[in-house]
Amino acid sequence: MTVIHSAEFAQEGRELKGSIPLSQLSRLSDLLANTSGEVAWHIESGMDELQRPWLYLEVKGSLQLICQRCLSAAPWQLHAETVLTQFATEEQIDDAEAHDEDLEGILIDPELDIEALVEDEILLALPVALTHDVCGGDDALAKLASDKPNPFAALAQLKTRKAE
Numbered sequence: 001m002t003v004i005h006s007a008e009f010a011q012e013g014r015e016l017k018g019s020i021p022l023s024q025l026s027r028l029s030d031l032l033a034n035t036s037g038e039v040a041w042h043i044e045s046g047m048d049e050l051q052r053p054w055l056y057l058e059v060k061g062s063l064q065l066i067c068q069r070c071l072s073a074a075p076w077q078l079h080a081e082t083v084l085t086q087f088a089t090e091e092q093i094d095d096a097e098a099h100d101e102d103l104e105g106i107l108i109d110p111e112l113d114i115e116a117l118v119e120d121e122i123l124l125a126l127p128v129a130l131t132h133d134v135c136g137g138d139d140a141l142a143k144l145a146s147d148k149p150n151p152f153a154a155l156a157q158l159k160t161r162k163a164e
């Protein structure tokens with residue numbers, strides 16, 4: 001288990017990388033056709049212009065989901081990114097999210113469990129109903145419709161501000 005103090009980590013502008021076997025992600029593994037393989041994660045951090053600590057999380061991997069039409073394995077490339085801004089109270093999160101619809105707030109956690117955070121992010125990124133383009137084909141490819149916004153722009157903005 002990898003644990004960090006989420007706010008101190010960001011104040012120090014630290015980065016961390018790792019990988020987790022899919023078989024260790026118990027909430028996710030129920031949704032997979034096959035739990036072999038692993039996901040890679042990468043965290044960057046810093047302080048925004050309002051001196052709020054933030055974490056950027058990127059998660060990548062090749063998953064075998066279950067086709068919702070034929071119920072056999074459907075390969076799916078996971079690539080999820082998110083920027084999480086940290087707050088001391090739920091009230092502060094609600095207030096900040098009300099003023100910035102792109103903001104995603106989390107509570108400062110002195111013992112943030114990275115594996116749990118990564119699993120949460122994967123569960124959020126999963127397509128609602130994945131199906132093969134053509135079921136039964138040898139090279140049946142999974143298609144997905146995902147309208148999850150890309151937080152790359154937000155990260156680029158944070159980095160620009162930091163460099164100023």
Ligand SMILES: [Zn+2]
Pocket residue numbers: 067068069070071072131132134135136
């Ligand atoms: Zn299928």
